[in-house]
Amino acid sequence: MCAGIGSESKENGMMSRAKVLTIDTMNPTVKKVEYAVRGPIVARAVELERELSEGMKKPFSEVIKANIGDAHAMGQQPITFFRQVLALCSYPELLSDSTFPEDAKSRACSILNSCGGNSMGSYSPSQGIESVRQDVARYIERRDGGVPCDPDNIYLTTGASDGIVTMLKLLVCGEGATRAGVMISIPQYPLYSAALAELGAVQINYYLNEEKFWSLDISELQRALDEARLYCNPRALCIINPGNPTGQVQSRECIEDVIRFAAQERLFLMADEVYQDNVYAEGCQFHSFKKVLFEMGPEYSETVELASFHSTSKCYMGECGFRGGYMEIINMDDDVKAQLTKLLSVRLCPPVPGQALMDLVVNPPQPGEPSYERFIKERTATLSTLAEKAKLTEQVLNTVQGISCNPVQGAMYSFPRITIPEKAVKEATDMGQQPDMFYCMKMLEETGICLVPGSGFGQREGTYHFRMTILPRTDKLKILLNKVQEFHLKFTQQYS
Amino acid sequence: MCAGIGSESKENGMMSRAKVLTIDTMNPTVKKVEYAVRGPIVARAVELERELSEGMKKPFSEVIKANIGDAHAMGQQPITFFRQVLALCSYPELLSDSTFPEDAKSRACSILNSCGGNSMGSYSPSQGIESVRQDVARYIERRDGGVPCDPDNIYLTTGASDGIVTMLKLLVCGEGATRAGVMISIPQYPLYSAALAELGAVQINYYLNEEKFWSLDISELQRALDEARLYCNPRALCIINPGNPTGQVQSRECIEDVIRFAAQERLFLMADEVYQDNVYAEGCQFHSFKKVLFEMGPEYSETVELASFHSTSKCYMGECGFRGGYMEIINMDDDVKAQLTKLLSVRLCPPVPGQALMDLVVNPPQPGEPSYERFIKERTATLSTLAEKAKLTEQVLNTVQGISCNPVQGAMYSFPRITIPEKAVKEATDMGQQPDMFYCMKMLEETGICLVPGSGFGQREGTYHFRMTILPRTDKLKILLNKVQEFHLKFTQQYS
Numbered sequence: 001m002c003a004g005i006g007s008e009s010k011e012n013g014m015m016s017r018a019k020v021l022t023i024d025t026m027n028p029t030v031k032k033v034e035y036a037v038r039g040p041i042v043a044r045a046v047e048l049e050r051e052l053s054e055g056m057k058k059p060f061s062e063v064i065k066a067n068i069g070d071a072h073a074m075g076q077q078p079i080t081f082f083r084q085v086l087a088l089c090s091y092p093e094l095l096s097d098s099t100f101p102e103d104a105k106s107r108a109c110s111i112l113n114s115c116g117g118n119s120m121g122s123y124s125p126s127q128g129i130e131s132v133r134q135d136v137a138r139y140i141e142r143r144d145g146g147v148p149c150d151p152d153n154i155y156l157t158t159g160a161s162d163g164i165v166t167m168l169k170l171l172v173c174g175e176g177a178t179r180a181g182v183m184i185s186i187p188q189y190p191l192y193s194a195a196l197a198e199l200g201a202v203q204i205n206y207y208l209n210e211e212k213f214w215s216l217d218i219s220e221l222q223r224a225l226d227e228a229r230l231y232c233n234p235r236a237l238c239i240i241n242p243g244n245p246t247g248q249v250q251s252r253e254c255i256e257d258v259i260r261f262a263a264q265e266r267l268f269l270m271a272d273e274v275y276q277d278n279v280y281a282e283g284c285q286f287h288s289f290k291k292v293l294f295e296m297g298p299e300y301s302e303t304v305e306l307a308s309f310h311s312t313s314k315c316y317m318g319e320c321g322f323r324g325g326y327m328e329i330i331n332m333d334d335d336v337k338a339q340l341t342k343l344l345s346v347r348l349c350p351p352v353p354g355q356a357l358m359d360l361v362v363n364p365p366q367p368g369e370p371s372y373e374r375f376i377k378e379r380t381a382t383l384s385t386l387a388e389k390a391k392l393t394e395q396v397l398n399t400v401q402g403i404s405c406n407p408v409q410g411a412m413y414s415f416p417r418i419t420i421p422e423k424a425v426k427e428a429t430d431m432g433q434q435p436d437m438f439y440c441m442k443m444l445e446e447t448g449i450c451l452v453p454g455s456g457f458g459q460r461e462g463t464y465h466f467r468m469t470i471l472p473r474t475d476k477l478k479i480l481l482n483k484v485q486e487f488h489l490k491f492t493q494q495y496s
Numbered sequence: 497m498c499a500g501i502g503s504e505s506k507e508n509g510m511m512s513r514a515k516v517l518t519i520d521t522m523n524p525t526v527k528k529v530e531y532a533v534r535g536p537i538v539a540r541a542v543e544l545e546r547e548l549s550e551g552m553k554k555p556f557s558e559v560i561k562a563n564i565g566d567a568h569a570m571g572q573q574p575i576t577f578f579r580q581v582l583a584l585c586s587y588p589e590l591l592s593d594s595t596f597p598e599d600a601k602s603r604a605c606s607i608l609n610s611c612g613g614n615s616m617g618s619y620s621p622s623q624g625i626e627s628v629r630q631d632v633a634r635y636i637e638r639r640d641g642g643v644p645c646d647p648d649n650i651y652l653t654t655g656a657s658d659g660i661v662t663m664l665k666l667l668v669c670g671e672g673a674t675r676a677g678v679m680i681s682i683p684q685y686p687l688y689s690a691a692l693a694e695l696g697a698v699q700i701n702y703y704l705n706e707e708k709f710w711s712l713d714i715s716e717l718q719r720a721l722d723e724a725r726l727y728c729n730p731r732a733l734c735i736i737n738p739g740n741p742t743g744q745v746q747s748r749e750c751i752e753d754v755i756r757f758a759a760q761e762r763l764f765l766m767a768d769e770v771y772q773d774n775v776y777a778e779g780c781q782f783h784s785f786k787k788v789l790f791e792m793g794p795e796y797s798e799t800v801e802l803a804s805f806h807s808t809s810k811c812y813m814g815e816c817g818f819r820g821g822y823m824e825i826i827n828m829d830d831d832v833k834a835q836l837t838k839l840l841s842v843r844l845c846p847p848v849p850g851q852a853l854m855d856l857v858v859n860p861p862q863p864g865e866p867s868y869e870r871f872i873k874e875r876t877a878t879l880s881t882l883a884e885k886a887k888l889t890e891q892v893l894n895t896v897q898g899i900s901c902n903p904v905q906g907a908m909y910s911f912p913r914i915t916i917p918e919k920a921v922k923e924a925t926d927m928g929q930q931p932d933m934f935y936c937m938k939m940l941e942e943t944g945i946c947l948v949p950g951s952g953f954g955q956r957e958g959t960y961h962f963r964m965t966i967l968p969r970t971d972k973l974k975i976l977l978n979k980v981q982e983f984h985l986k987f988t989q990q991y992s
Contacts, residue, residue, distance in 0.1 A: 018762075019801060019827070019828075019829045019832075020731060020732075020762050020763065020764045020801050021666060021667060021731070021764055021801060021828065021829060021832050022829050022831070022832065023829065023831040023832060023835070025669065025731075026666050026667070026669065026832055026835060027665060027666055027667065027668050027669050028669060030665060030666060030835055030839055031835060033838060033839055033842060034838075035838060035841050035842045037841075038622060038841035038844075039838075039841075046621075068619065070612060070618055070619045071617070072611075072612060072613040072615035072617040072618040073612025073613045073615075073618040073619065074613065075613055076613070078615060078617050083586050083587040084587055086586040086587065087583040087584075087586040087587035087590060088583075090579050090582040090583040090586055091579040091580055091582065091583035094583060094590075097593075097595075115568075115817070116566060116568060116569025117568040117569045117570065117571055117572070119568035119569070119574060119817070120817045120818070121567070121568040121574050121813075121814060121815040121816060121817045121818065122566055122568040122569040122816060122817050123564065123566045123569065123816045123817060124817065125542075126534060158654060158819075158843075158847070159843075159844065161842070161843055161844060162843070165843075169523060169526060169694075170517060170522050170523055170526060171517060171522070171523065172523050173521065173522065173523050173524060190842075191842060194842040195842070198665075198839075198842075235516060235517070235521075236516075266514075266516050267516065268516040268517050305515060305516050305517060317617075318617060319617040320617060320618060320619045320844070320845075321611070321615070321616045321617045321618050321619060321620065321845070321847065321848030321849075322616070322617065322847060322848065322849065323654075323844075323845075323846075323847040323848075331515070332515075332517065333515045333517060333518050333519065335518070335519040336515075336517050336518065336519060336522055339519070339522060339526055339527060342529060342530075342531060342535075343526055343529055343694075345531050345533075345534035345535075346529060346531045346657070346686075346687060346690040346691070346694075347654075347655075347657055347658070347661075348534075348655065348657060348816070348819075349816075349817070349819075350819075351654070351817065351818060351819040351847040351849065351850060352817030352818065352819075353817075353818065353847065353849045354847060
């Protein structure tokens, strides 16, 4: 009997030790999060790479990851000056090394002087190193033709994603029909949908106009907003310019319209401007929301609440791994700003090497400094190669029957529309897969090319797309584009 | 009349442009967040520093920030080897520089080989660089006397804070009486209370036993849990060992008891072990929860869910600014793990320089390698200095009437209890201030010493404390302790 009790209590003990945390008992909002850029297709690409390296036979010799804007991984070289300064900051003994240029050394000294104990190993203020914020402010003033920028409005971040999530976090509130809603473009960068899902906010979709180079129509904003007001409390409008995944560059006129719309409809504006140097198409130019806002006069510049985001990860530097970024915040209520600062303090500070890198991006070598020429040469080479690849991608894809592609005016992606035969749509649907996921998976298995299906970004019902970066080296990009072409023809034949 | 309409509509326009985001319309959970370590007292310290630098007269010549465990800011030197490797990784041209030791170069090469395009500027996998996770796993195995560790259970993080918040995020769920509750020690590190407030979870306080060197009593855990079950759904138990802010080091026996308690009560265990190398008191030793769990046999090791956290910010390296860290996750449900990986992918990856640094911490120079002796010398010097300062702090503070201080067995802080005279308590309360905040503010204004009041960490009702780091250089620490002593006497006299 003793044994009986013992074993019973042991069994109870074991039963009571079923998992605490299961898919049924975990945070339900986390379950709703989706992020296609690193989704199942990328997991499969990683598997394929491993299989290849283990000698398994595949119809290709290499996996090409064109799924993510990861420039250095695709062979882009870092800017020499930036890395010299980072090395000096990491190991200040190098300051006595005569092979480093003097401007790199003076930049490193000024960064280290702003760090506690002259070390990048110290925490910075939660808002970011003060001198870096001052440099960011001066950069914005130069960029925006003298529109003033207050360093107190600059917050350094862990990449742009961190800033965007933080701002969304401040904005969400309410329950049921008064739940906060946030307007995002469709197609969108899925950080937005993921963050809104996690925060329990309502995602309000407005569709970009694919027929007009993915432009933004105010009438579509109005439609989306009017419908959303019936079931939630729309509070913010997010814009990505230049566009991700769609590569459009907004006209100045369009930005003015958006600002007027936000003012009239009382929406907090969030401008994701991480591709601000990535403008390739003739006649296109980057206009910052901040600049346009201030040029519209005090009626707007003194009232419209705006957060704009930048990063070290894109443009000509492509330094994703350092997770550097900043946000500028205009017209934010002072009490809310205090709450923001408090919220940031819990995470202590953004990574200091990323802050240092952000400082170099906004304060690169100047004419007359020893590193200037090399810097300009490297930057120009990268940006002009990207411009060539943008054009090449558009041209080759548009030669393929069943693929049609808007010009890649800016950013780093092409988002072509693809025709998927009925039979393939049916087969995918029967498998419970999105047709363009089915298409991209097949492409990956047959060619080793990893793209992201359009369904991961959102698209008009019944249309299909994929996102492809233009980042592979030109020779590789040509091979890749040819393979896409071949695959598309074969796929179309197979399912016709 | 036209003008009238115009001005009316303009007025409406202006009115309708009242701020979108105000303290009343912002996310209410963010408002509940508090984080004393960087709270109002630190803001005032920064102001005082500015005032001093502007030549304003103060009763002190320098502000000493003993509020935060920021070793390099207090003058601690980085480990040479770590910084050499980071410089090499930042600027690989240095690999041909003969002044760098060969082991630093080979370590840098192996890190760069694990980075896309051999650059720290590439994104890593969201879970962290695979080879770094393997090195972490081998480190844990060595640390824990051979208990196996699977690299798939290792997640690299942006400092330990990031890992802790992510785990809490998975655990929260429910509403009202079934809202998730998380047990945290009082006193606690306020990251926990801040994260729980933001996530809308219930904070369940269990009190450490100040009379017994801040030890953890299972009966107190039981009391806290039983009470909490009446109004929430307790899901997790957080432990900080060695303790922050209280500096205790848990005995092996106590850890076993905690594990048994967690198993029996079905709680997910979270072990914050960022101070694992910071153990000073004789007879004390760090025991990892993982090791103890596995030595308790399969009944526990195969069932109890555990996440443990480590960081590059503390121990002998003190590299806070790089935001490196990892978590190891044991017995997590596979579906939940997939959700965790997905959630992490939204933020792309932890900063790569922080990952590189974490790799060096878990894989430092080995006997026979050129950098070994220097590394050991530097590490030993830092840790033995910290041990001296821990002892010095305890001794000096305990000589002061009205201050009583437990031994600083580990970590980086002293958390002495202070007697605050009735009159001062009343004056503080009349001002709407916590009495120990009042005390610390006065100390800051009169001496320039910045401490954090105990109320920011939680304490038993009617008791008062402050947290002070032991990090200032020994000569400065002596001055600081003397000033604290003088201030306390003066304050006591003034309010008696």
